Amino acid sequence: GENVEQHPSTLSVQEGDSAVIKCTYSDSASNYFPWYKQELGKRPQLIIDIRSNVGEKKDQRIAVTLNKTAKHFSLHITETQPEDSAVYFCAASPPGSARQLTFGSGTQLTVLP
Amino acid sequence: SAVISQKPSRDICQRGTSLTIQCQVDSQVTMMFWYRQQPGQSLTLIATANQGSEATYESGFVIDKFPISRPNLTFSTLTVSNMSPEDSSIYLCSVDGWKDNEQFFGPGTRLTVL
16 A cells, blocks of 8 residues: 655744655555644644646645656645644555555644744 | 535544434535544545445444445444444544545544543
8 A cells, every 4th residue: 555754744934934744655555645734622624735747736835746767755844834733644545546645654844933 | 626514523422322423515416435644643544435335444444333324425424332432533524626636635523432
């Protein structure tokens, strides 16, 4: 089955700086890669996703890049703000009707004011 | 996206008892999923619940321990049976979105087993 590795496990940045979180996946057939943000005590929220036919996707301060050859994808947050502090999870999903998500281990991002 | 609710939001249970968690969606969805999130950990898929068929369980999870119902396209239940302290976790349901593979999560049920 799919295995997703995520690093770093913790990341501290100064407000205004950029943050990068990286994930690798094992199943070359996976074709959907979402990122979730989970604030303390709350549900995971889908913040951005990318599919295997695209190399990069942006949404305001957030961007995700995908390298299919290397089987890795990354989340980039620019101009970080204290409200970006949360745990971020990457995930991968296979093609077809199954649609299961395999999650990475998570990254605790702290944005220091 | 759909509005997803779960009941109960939290519970404290005694060892050996069972708890049924409900997941309700405000619109019809094809697929519903149940995840477990142990304290400080990532999310692990327990099973996929499809209406009209038996749930599909992931490796390490069995129907006797986690029976699931999916009576219609807006509702599902997960039962945690014969609980032990190791079952203390947050249990989350998710549903598929409009786009392929998209999933949106319910608020979760925080379970503590004494």
